[in-house]
Amino acid sequence: MAIQQLGNERTTAYADGADLVMERIFDAPRDLVWRVMNDPERVTHWWGPKGYTTTVEEMDVRPGGRWRWINHTTGGEDAPFRGEYLEVDPPVRSVRTFIFDVPGFDDRAAVESMVLEDLGGRTKVTARTRFPSAEDLEGALAMGMIGGALDSYDRLADEIAKG
Amino acid sequence: MDMQRPDPLSLTFAALADPTRRAILARLAGGEATVKELAEPFDMTQPAISKHLRVLERAGLIEQGRQAQWRPRRLRAGPLRDVADWVGQYRRHWEASFDRLDDYLRELQEEGEHGDDGDDR
Numbered sequence: 346m347a348i349q350q351l352g353n354e355r356t357t358a359y360a361d362g363a364d365l366v367m368e369r370i371f372d373a374p375r376d377l378v379w380r381v382m383n384d385p386e387r388v389t390h391w392w393g394p395k396g397y398t399t400t401v402e403e404m405d406v407r408p409g410g411r412w413r414w415i416n417h418t419t420g421g422e423d424a425p426f427r428g429e430y431l432e433v434d435p436p437v438r439s440v441r442t443f444i445f446d447v448p449g450f451d452d453r454a455a456v457e458s459m460v461l462e463d464l465g466g467r468t469k470v471t472a473r474t475r476f477p478s479a480e481d482l483e484g485a486l487a488m489g490m491i492g493g494a495l496d497s498y499d500r501l502a503d504e505i506a507k508g
Numbered sequence: 509m510d511m512q513r514p515d516p517l518s519l520t521f522a523a524l525a526d527p528t529r530r531a532i533l534a535r536l537a538g539g540e541a542t543v544k545e546l547a548e549p550f551d552m553t554q555p556a557i558s559k560h561l562r563v564l565e566r567a568g569l570i571e572q573g574r575q576a577q578w579r580p581r582r583l584r585a586g587p588l589r590d591v592a593d594w595v596g597q598y599r600r601h602w603e604a605s606f607d608r609l610d611d612y613l614r615e616l617q618e619e620g621e622h623g624d625d626g627d628d629r
Contacts, residue, residue, distance in 0.1 A: 355610070356603045365599060369606045373613040381613060391612045394604035416601075472602060 367472045375461050378468040379436030382459065388414065407433050412441065428454065436461055443474065523567035528552070529560050533583065536570060540582035 357368040371378050381387045385404040392399045393416040403413040413427035428442035438461070442454040455476050462469040523529055532546055547557040561581060564570045573580045 356606050358599060358603070367599070367602050367606070369610075371610055371613055373617060377613065377616065378609075381609065381616065387612075391608035392605050393601060393608075395608060470606075 365474045365476065367474075369470050370464065371468045371470060372466075373468060374466055375436050375463045375468045378461055378470065382470075383435070383439070392416070403427075406430055406439070413446070428457075431456070432458075519567040520569065523563050523569055526560070526563075529564055532557075532560060532564065533569060536581060536583040540573060540580040542580050546581065 355369065359366055381391070383406050385401040388401055388404065389399045392414060396419045398417045400415045400417070401412075402415060403411050405411055408430055410430045410433075411427065412430065413425065416424040416426070418424060425446040426443065427446045428444050430439065430441045432438065432440040438459065440456065440458040443457040444451055444454045453476075455474050457472065457474045460471045460473075462471070524533075528550060531549070535541060535546060535549070543554055543557055543561065546561070547554050550557065561570065565572070568584055570581045571584050573582060
């Protein structure tokens with residue numbers, strides 16, 4: 346199976362069929378990582394890209410509990426996400442549905458599982474997200490890559506414009 | 509009339525919902541091309557490709573050059589970037605969030621060294 350390497354130098358990311366897998370090692374004990382990832386107040390300190398703010402509208406971390414988080418982008422737009430917790434096993438594993446809550450996307454749920462592995466004072470987090478189909482994931486990645494190509498194209502154009 | 513037109517983002521998504529059209533865009537991301545050139549990699553007639561091009565054009569994803577008869581198509585970056593931003597958001601979101609989580613965990617632990625509750629000075 347073709348595995349596509351993505352990600353930056355700190356996070357390992359790869360596509361595996363309909364799964365997007367991201368791995369990252371944090372220099373903190375597992376209990377703390379779990380708390381910070383599952384506490385509604387603390388989520389607002391790290392969820393989303395730099396500069397974005399987050400509102401946790403709902404977050405009931407237990408099986409059947411709902412969550413809805415809203416990212417306020419630097420461009421002044423709101424990007425809402427929601428879903429339901431399916432499995433919660435602190436401090437090791439949680440599974441939840443993940444829906445990008447905007448028309449056109451809100452009819453398809455990805456299933457996101459987080460596994461926290463104790464490395465003795467450090468913690469490996471593996472986020473595995475199963476998209477509704479491999480095509481969805483491929484579509485998303487293809488568009489992301491086109492986006493990247495566009496940026497390079499833009500930079501090239503700027504460079505040429507300088508003469 | 510205007511009120512019945514789908515919003516630009518929906519048009520863009522509809523245009524991108526087809527693998528041939530995505531491949532055309534990927535090709536145009538490398539530079540402008542004529543209809544003939546665009547049709548080459550596909551097992552399709554030029555009229556079929558032209559139909560795809562019209563969909564992309566309506567969505568504002570591509571435009572036609574003014575040069576002579578062969579009128580090369582080129583990419584218009586704006587709408588596509590919007591979509592890439594929305595769809596690609598998921599992965600970038602987690603990468604960026606992990607970066608921030610890393611910083612935040614460090615902060616919390618440094619606070620912990622000065623006093624267990626963080627507000628103990």
